[in-house]
Amino acid sequence: MFGLHDIPSPEPFLPSLSLPWWTWLLPGALLVGAACALIQFLRRHSAAPPSPDNCFRDSCEALEKFRPILGELSIAEVATKTSLILRHYLALALEEPALYETHEEFLLRSDALQNLPRGARERLTPLLSELASAKYGPSRIDPFASKRIIDDSLRTLQGIESTRECHIA
Secondary structure (H helix, E strand, O other): OOOOOOOOOOHHHOOOOOOOHHHHHHHHHHHHHHHHHHHHHHHHHOOOOOOHHHHHHHHHHHHHOOHHHOOOOOHHHHHHHHHHHHHHHHHHHHOOHHHHOOHHHHHHOOOOOOOOOHHHHHHHHHHHHHHHHHHHOOOOOOHHHHHHHHHHHHHHHHHHHHHOOOOOO
């Protein structure tokens, strides 16, 4: 009568939540649907890299944005922003690494602007040198000199763009 007994299993005394198998399927399907929707949203709304065909228009628009505020910017600021826009155009349109080089590195590189005809090179090189000297020289606010920098840059961009091969879809 007084023998030792095994400890009984506690499972019958613990509260349990028994869910049918289909209730586990519903949250799984919702997670998969949300992941698919997120992937579609990101794919549709991801910023497409600017195409070389649009970079001329974008560069001209960026240069034109400075016209209303030329009276507020120093020549160094206008030259810096203009130089960046021109170098960005060269990087996109001609795959030129000028965006990542100093002016001296750009001038010393023997293959700089080899994709351009000689006339376009002869217009662009002095403009970039003028911009470099304006960026690093003493500066003041001069709307007329800033307007001339913008106009020269736009003319040079138009000249470069006219020499590029057009890609017609």
